[in-house]
Amino acid sequence: MTAPGDVSIVHRPGRTLSAEDGPAALLTAYHLRTEAEKGAVVTGVEGLPERYRAEISDPQRAFADDVVLMALSQSAMAGCLVVTAPDDGGSEIKRLWTDPEFRGRGIASGLLGAALAHAAEGGAHTVRLSVWKWRVGAIALYRRFGFATTEPWDDRDQLICMERAM
Secondary structure (H helix, E strand, O other), X not given: OEOOOXXXXXXXXXXXXXXXXXXXXXXXXHHHHHHHHOOOOOOOHHHOOHHHHHHHHOHHHHOOOOEXXXXXEOOEEEEEEEEOOOEOOEEXXXXXXXXXXXXXXXHHHHHHHXXXXXXXXXXXXXXXXXXXXXXXXXXXXXXXXXXXXXXXXXXXXXXXXXXXXX
């Protein structure tokens, strides 16, 4: 699939990812930034919660049943997104991240559109996601793609849950 400009979007089944060729650097940046935004002082991967370290060090296991979409600009990793396999008719979008160097090129929109297409092809009736309330740009993007705030399934403070019918 093609995104705007010189960026292509590649679908990778999670079970095929390795720490070397997977989106480890993007996931690291995503998790470190998220923890900083929450007010946690984390200086490296070793300071992240175990579940996040596992995604970075062993994406094959962490995303075994999922598909990881990666935006590539030539050979550089520009962005990533995880879309879960449909479960009870629904998929979930996680870890949407664009490298700051590549922002403003429509990469997040391209990844999100590809994720929705993948979920529809897989038979999902709904797609859900959660987003921190301070990520207003991401929330606006999700709303443009038809997501609406819904009853929370995750009770973490300041987390907004959104859903969209397919």
